[in-house]
Amino acid sequence: MTKRNMIASVLVTLGLAACAKTASPELVDARAAYARASTGPAQQNVPAEVQKAKVSLEKAELAFNQNSPDQRDYAYVAERKSQLAEALSMRAEHAAARAKAEAQLAKDKDANHNRTKDELDRTRTNLTAAEQIAADEKRRAAESDSKAAASATLAADAAAKAAEADKRAAEADLKLKAMQIELAKWAAVKEEPRGVVITLSGSVLFASDKAALLPAARNRLGQVTAALLETKDRRLDVQGFTDSQGKDAYNVDLSQRRADAVRTYLVAGGYPPDLIVASGMGKASPVAENTTAEGRANNRRVEIIIAPKKI
Structure with missing residues (x-):
């Protein structure tokens, strides 16, 4: 079994395991994004980034299986990391293409100067676009991480306030009972x-x-x-x-x-x-x-x- 077939099999298994419940749109998108990244050029060009996307998707799947309200945030992060892997892969391909074009330009400078220059310019334009996409995805991933951390902090604060309110209510009841006994x-x-x-x-x-x-x-x-x-x-x-x-x-x-x-x-x-x-x-x-x-x-x-x- 090839590596791509093994990855596809894992995704199918994950899908079957969650079929008893309806996945959120974010989780569905995250699965699709990882499938593209893990079976496409990104797996060969930037395997470390694909691995990061896989870890994030596994966290989303775990949150989904545990009915955690955090599954959407984890799924969003997983999708963005898969897209980032694809963007970085594209950048690597464009970088390789640029290096190849520059070598070809040096080799055929006299005969093909104008044609090679136009190709190089297009490659540079594409590379700039790919780099911008990668930067945007990285920024969005960071914002998502920050949002998830803020949500966790708010939940902890709410729980602490509720516990404090319960404590004050219990103390007030005790004071009232003691007062009635004294009265x-x-x-x-x-x-x-x-x-x-x-x-x-x-x-x-x-x-x-x-x-x-x-x-x-x-x-x-x-x-x-x-x-x-x-x-x-x-x-x-x-x-x-x-x-x-x-x-x-x-x-x-x-x-x-x-x-x-x-x-x-x-x-x-x-x-x-x-x-x-x-x-x-x-x-x-x-x-x-x-x-x-x-x-x-x-x-x-x-x-x-x-x-x-x-x-």
Whole structure:
């Protein structure tokens, strides 16, 4: 079996091995370009360049078999290296032709001066064109290598950023859980769709019909504030509530003043003011019946809602 037949057989084998999958247009072109280079004059004139094209094609075939997204880049490089081998082969042929023409020119200088000179000029023109083609292909191959390296760097950076984001999210979740555990020591805490809800009894925070914080309430709010500062990137909604006794307008005003008092205390403790909103809800949203003293006491409350973290 001749060397050309052996190369053709290898290409056929590669084609059959990949027939179960559809090769990209770049890989198809790369195979065709290598077949031309390996079975043409380039194999004899510039075997080292043909070997480089073969190595690049093998990388493309491996990426194709592994379903790697890099197969197109490798195939592009392989095609360009095959074309470069052909261009360099052409340049070698033209160089040989030029040397032959120059020898013929010297031999037949007197008789065939004009004819030989024209031939030499054409050869030089062709050689210049071949050299330009080779330079262009070499430049494109270098650009392709640079592009592949940049793509790999971007992929690595994206993976690192994703890992860092996951790490920060996990740390934030741990902080939130720790804060909830600490808050449970000082107030009722539960998770709802609107966020983590901290409920403080109005009788603990304020005297009857008043909106000034009691001294004991300041100590409790101090502990709550310290816990909230562990996750002070969350939005807080401070809502005041009353029971159903009294006029609605008065209850709304009283609940607003009490919510404002709690918000002011949290801000003084270091929580970002632009992340806290205070609202007076009056007798709305009771958590117990207003027909008993115990139920009304439960309804007189302040809720601090920690908004869910935005994704």
